[in-house]
Amino acid sequence: MENGIAPQWLDERFNARSDFDEKNIHETLSDRFQSWRIKTIIDVIEHTSVSSPWYKARLNRGRVKTVTAQLTELLNQKSRDSSNVNWAISEILNALPSPSAADVAADSEAFLAVGHGDIEGVVSVPSSGTSGPAKRLCSTALDMEETVRFFEYGMRFMVGPGRDDRVALAMSQTRPGNVADLLGRAMERLGVSFEAFGFMPEGTEEDEWVWNLAEWRPTCLVGVPPQMLSLARHRLGRTVAETVRTVLLSGDVASNLMVGQLRENFGAEIFRHYGLTETGLGGAVECGQHLWPHLRDDLLVEILDGTGRPVTAPDDFGEIAFTTLTREAMPLIRYRTGDEGRLLAAPCPCGSMLPRLETIGRMDDHLILNDGRKLRTPDFEKPLLPLTFVRGYNLHLSGDNLLIAIKPGPGLPPDGPGLIQKKVAEWLGPSAGLIISVSIATPTANETSTRITGKRRLLRS
Numbered sequence: 042m043e044n045g046i047a048p049q050w051l052d053e054r055f056n057a058r059s060d061f062d063e064k065n066i067h068e069t070l071s072d073r074f075q076s077w078r079i080k081t082i083i084d085v086i087e088h089t090s091v092s093s094p095w096y097k098a099r100l101n102r103g104r105v106k107t108v109t110a111q112l113t114e115l116l117n118q119k120s121r122d123s124s125n126v127n128w129a130i131s132e133i134l135n136a137l138p139s140p141s142a143a144d145v146a147a148d149s150e151a152f153l154a155v156g157h158g159d160i161e162g163v164v165s166v167p168s169s170g171t172s173g174p175a176k177r178l179c180s181t182a183l184d185m186e187e188t189v190r191f192f193e194y195g196m197r198f199m200v201g202p203g204r205d206d207r208v209a210l211a212m213s214q215t216r217p218g219n220v221a222d223l224l225g226r227a228m229e230r231l232g233v234s235f236e237a238f239g240f241m242p243e244g245t246e247e248d249e250w251v252w253n254l255a256e257w258r259p260t261c262l263v264g265v266p267p268q269m270l271s272l273a274r275h276r277l278g279r280t281v282a283e284t285v286r287t288v289l290l291s292g293d294v295a296s297n298l299m300v301g302q303l304r305e306n307f308g309a310e311i312f313r314h315y316g317l318t319e320t321g322l323g324g325a326v327e328c329g330q331h332l333w334p335h336l337r338d339d340l341l342v343e344i345l346d347g348t349g350r351p352v353t354a355p356d357d358f359g360e361i362a363f364t365t366l367t368r369e370a371m372p373l374i375r376y377r378t379g380d381e382g383r384l385l386a387a388p389c390p391c392g393s394m395l396p397r398l399e400t401i402g403r404m405d406d407h408l409i410l411n412d413g414r415k416l417r418t419p420d421f422e423k424p425l426l427p428l429t430f431v432r433g434y435n436l437h438l439s440g441d442n443l444l445i446a447i448k449p450g451p452g453l454p455p456d457g458p459g460l461i462q463k464k465v466a467e468w469l470g471p472s473a474g475l476i477i478s479v480s481i482a483t484p485t486a487n488e489t490s491t492r493i494t495g496k497r498r499l500l501r502s
Contacts, residue, residue, distance in 0.1 A: 054194045055338035071394040079116040081366045092154035099138045131343045131351035139375035149177040152371045162218015178318045179370040188321045192227035195326035199287040202232035210237045211264035241268045255280040265292040271432040273306035274450040282307045293496045294419045328391045335395040339366040355386035411474030418497045424468040437500045443475045
């Protein structure tokens with residue numbers, strides 16, 4: 042999209058935040074970014090080890106002193122290659138504890154580093170889509186301002202003033218401090234109309250929701266990838282697509298295949314975003330090159346192997362862990378997300394200094410076939426998405442029996458379940474060792490195995 046925004050638009054976000062003194066005025070932007078990150082990490086560790094009960098209980102003063110001294114030594118090096126610096130930072134931080142979503146859900150209060158009077162927003166979310174206790178994530182006014190500014194910069198490729206853009210959020214309704222609230226604030230600053238429609242409902246309320254969306258005539262949609270596919274293949278999907286120019290996908294994996302399908306269905310430019318409530322909602326957003334999202338400047342990401350150590354080679358996949366650099370209320374150091382991905386070593390053609398993050402799914406959302414192959418739920422897009430009457434799916438594994446629950450769209454043939462079963466069986470091959478069955482979800486279905494939700498999941502019994 043040509044909208045006058047420089048390719049390095051998020052670099053400029055960092056440039057606007059930095060305080061440059063005489064010592065760094067002649068450094069490149071990339072060098073200043075590396076220096077700022079290391080300094081900020083030191084500040085975060087020292088502050089969090091005192092102010093956050095969870096970290097305070099696990100970080101003695103000696104360990105903090107050792108880690109910060111190593112980071113200071115790295116900061117003072119005269120010549121720093123960015124890839125080597127990232128590796129060195131990760132190696133140093135490996136001495137620190139790395140909490141998980143279960144830790145935050147078990148005792149969210151233990152991660153608070155400010156008083157309750159400083160909290161301006163609280164968002165409660167399930168633990169990674171499970172039925173476990175919810176995580177309560179708190180934000181100060183400054184935390185929310187950081188995210189609003191990230192959204193303001195990140196959305197500039199998709200919308201802009203003077204173009205009569207209208208952004209429709211097909212996710213949560215507006216509540217203080219949630220994504221609808223903060224994205225709405227960012228759009229107001231850009232002079233762009235904004236409306237939060239909530240998640241696309243299931244069943245009999247779906248038609249009314251889609252019709253209301255079509256009547257509002259959005260030019261930009263923001264939503265979860267499986268729901269955007271379901272919307273595009275709804276019988277009224279073409280009516281919605283008439284006005285849509287851009288789509289931002291967030292909240293679940295958006296594979297290249299999914300992006301291609303949505304580009305074809307909507308006739309629009311598709312962007313990807315990665316973020317968690319724990320990151321302050323914003324995390325990484327794709328530029329106009331569409332080669333995976335660039336991380337926001339105040340988020341340090343590490344990729345960890347199965348032992349919790351940093352991966353040893355560039356482009357290796359592993360568990361995504363992050364350290365927040367500017368969050369006040371609940372700063373997190375080496376937070377293990379349970380998501381699998383990798384940092385791309387090659388620079389983006391857009392010229393940005395900010396790393397790019399490729400994600401492929403949840404660490405625990407996979408099945409191992411008899412022949413040793415590892416398949417994730419999004420992998421089933423390969424046989425299913427080419428079938429235009431498939432609007433969505435979930436998987437239910439019980440022993441060797443795999444039930445594929447399908448949300449149907451217009452054009453479902455009488456032998457649809459049989460056709461789907463055949464396509465999936467051919468794709469898996471005889472060595473998979475699975476017995477495939479197919480169910481078609483109905484608008485009134487309440488069974489867990491057939492209900493299709495926003496995020497695809499592999500259910501087990």
